[in-house]
Amino acid sequence: NAGVTQTPKFQVLKTGQSMTLQCAQDMNHNSMYWYRQDPGMGLRLIYYSASEGTTDKGEVPNGYNVSRLNKREFSLRLESAAPSQTSVYFCASSPTSGGRDTQYFGPGTRLTVL
Amino acid sequence: SQQGEEDPQALSIQEGENATMNCSYKTSINNLQWYRQNSGRGLVHLILIRSNEREKHSGRLRVTLDTSKKSSSLLITASRAADTASYFCATVVSGYSTLTFGKGTMLLVSP
Numbered sequence: 001n002a003g004v005t006q007t008p009k010f011q012v013l014k015t016g017q018s019m020t021l022q023c024a025q026d027m028n029h030n031s032m033y034w035y036r037q038d039p040g041m042g043l044r045l046i047y048y049s050a051s052e053g054t055t056d057k058g059e060v061p062n063g064y065n066v067s068r069l070n071k072r073e074f075s076l077r078l079e080s081a082a083p084s085q086t087s088v089y090f091c092a093s094s095p096t097s098g099g100r101d102t103q104y105f106g107p108g109t110r111l112t113v114l
Numbered sequence: 115s116q117q118g119e120e121d122p123q124a125l126s127i128q129e130g131e132n133a134t135m136n137c138s139y140k141t142s143i144n145n146l147q148w149y150r151q152n153s154g155r156g157l158v159h160l161i162l163i164r165s166n167e168r169e170k171h172s173g174r175l176r177v178t179l180d181t182s183k184k185s186s187s188l189l190i191t192a193s194r195a196a197d198t199a200s201y202f203c204a205t206v207v208s209g210y211s212t213l214t215f216g217k218g219t220m221l222l223v224s225p
Contacts, residue, residue, distance in 0.1 A: 042202055042215030090156055099206030105156035
């Protein structure tokens with residue numbers, strides 16, 4: 001039981017390049033989330049998926065797209081990376097939506113955009 | 115502005131001492147959650163306390179919630195070096211379905 005896994009762990013991009021961050025969970029959770037964490041800051045929600053087939057914007061969605069591929073997988077895409085997107089990205093999942101449950105976090109992807 | 119804000123920003127104590135961190139928030143909530151983050155790692159859930167609860171315990175952790183003051187505290191008793199981490203409070207605002215995190219308290223426990 002791996003919990004929440006994220007790939008890659010580290011990535012360096014040049015401005016304008018695109019990439020997709022992958023996230024998978026094996027806990028049969030309905031809801032999944034993408035956050036970013038900047039130095040000295042808490043986590044900020046980028047996008048979330050309350051259930052398979054739905055996605056919604058969070059606090060900082062600009063510059064990102066997401067895909068809930070199936071119940072297990074939720075990917076985050078940067079179409080044209082910018083230096084402001086340098087951050088650590090965390091994926092999380094929870095059994096249900098509505099904020100009633102705890103969230104389980106992956107180990108993070110450290111992204112640098114030059 | 116942040117919904118939840120932790121205080122202090124940093125705390126340094128000796129092993130065996132108690133550590134208290136506070137969280138204040140602005141609007142009414144459904145629940146408040148505390149998470150721990152070790153350096154370079156993902157967040158780990160510690161305790162969830164609902165708006166109709168006043169106190170919860172889990173091992174050496176004690177969380178209180180005062181909805182009239184819009185504040186919560188996390189007490190770690192008999193701290194260990196392994197408790198060194200950043201601690202975040204997160205709230206679910208009434209009428210919403212997502213967590214909003216504070217900036218965290220960095221706790222350093224020295225042997």
